[in-house]
Amino acid sequence: MNKPVNPDQDGIVALLQGARSFREREYGDPESLMPGLSAGQQPKAMMIACADSRVDPALIFGARPGDLLVVRVVANLVPPPYDESMESGVLSAVELGLMTLGIPHLIVCGHSNCAGVRTALDDALCGVDPDTMPAIVEAFFNSDSDEAYALQDWTSFAQAACHEVIAEHGELSAEELARHAEQRSILKSLENLRANRWLQDLEASGELTLHGWWFDIATGDLWIADPATGEFDSI
Numbered sequence: 001m002n003k004p005v006n007p008d009q010d011g012i013v014a015l016l017q018g019a020r021s022f023r024e025r026e027y028g029d030p031e032s033l034m035p036g037l038s039a040g041q042q043p044k045a046m047m048i049a050c051a052d053s054r055v056d057p058a059l060i061f062g063a064r065p066g067d068l069l070v071v072r073v074v075a076n077l078v079p080p081p082y083d084e085s086m087e088s089g090v091l092s093a094v095e096l097g098l099m100t101l102g103i104p105h106l107i108v109c110g111h112s113n114c115a116g117v118r119t120a121l122d123d124a125l126c127g128v129d130p131d132t133m134p135a136i137v138e139a140f141f142n143s144d145s146d147e148a149y150a151l152q153d154w155t156s157f158a159q160a161a162c163h164e165v166i167a168e169h170g171e172l173s174a175e176e177l178a179r180h181a182e183q184r185s186i187l188k189s190l191e192n193l194r195a196n197r198w199l200q201d202l203e204a205s206g207e208l209t210l211h212g213w214w215f216d217i218a219t220g221d222l223w224i225a226d227p228a229t230g231e232f233d234s235i
């Protein structure tokens, strides 16, 4: 195997090799699904997951090509319906999945040690008010700062969940508090989804089921929210 000229390209070389292997595996076998999928998709489930490199839904849940429609955003957040980020981003994918493709299950899947939720939790603990975020972001675009204001702005959608768990579990360790914030934030995202009337109607008619899941990177355990109580339990 040729050694890459620039060691910084190692990650890219590995990805290109991965694409070749995928083509050999998925297109060389007459039983393979991929060539047939060029005609269209009919996923069995949709998932809103974090952008984190450690929590790839297809790998964790053993999904095959065409099985799972995935939206990956920092901290797997669904903003409130009145926010324009929701209109232009996450909601467009939700409409594609549920309205256009008629997918019957939508899962919001969070995870342990989520840097996005940690950002929101740190801001909540420091008393940063999400209502001041737009002014902060505007100031950023008018400055030459390299601080991650877009990250802070986006993760402010998790702040309501963080404030709740700080009020309820302020005595817990930082790690435990983060777990509660990660799980509460999943429930908030489900609430924000249900704020859309058309989605509520799909759920009420039994055509759609919403799920809240949380994956523990350290143990591999999957925790599932009880739809009645919102309590998470490992399976």
Ligand SMILES: [Zn+2]
Pocket (backbone or CB within 6 Å): 050, 051, 052, 074, 075, 076, 111, 113, 114, 115, 116, 117
């Ligand atoms: Zn994350």
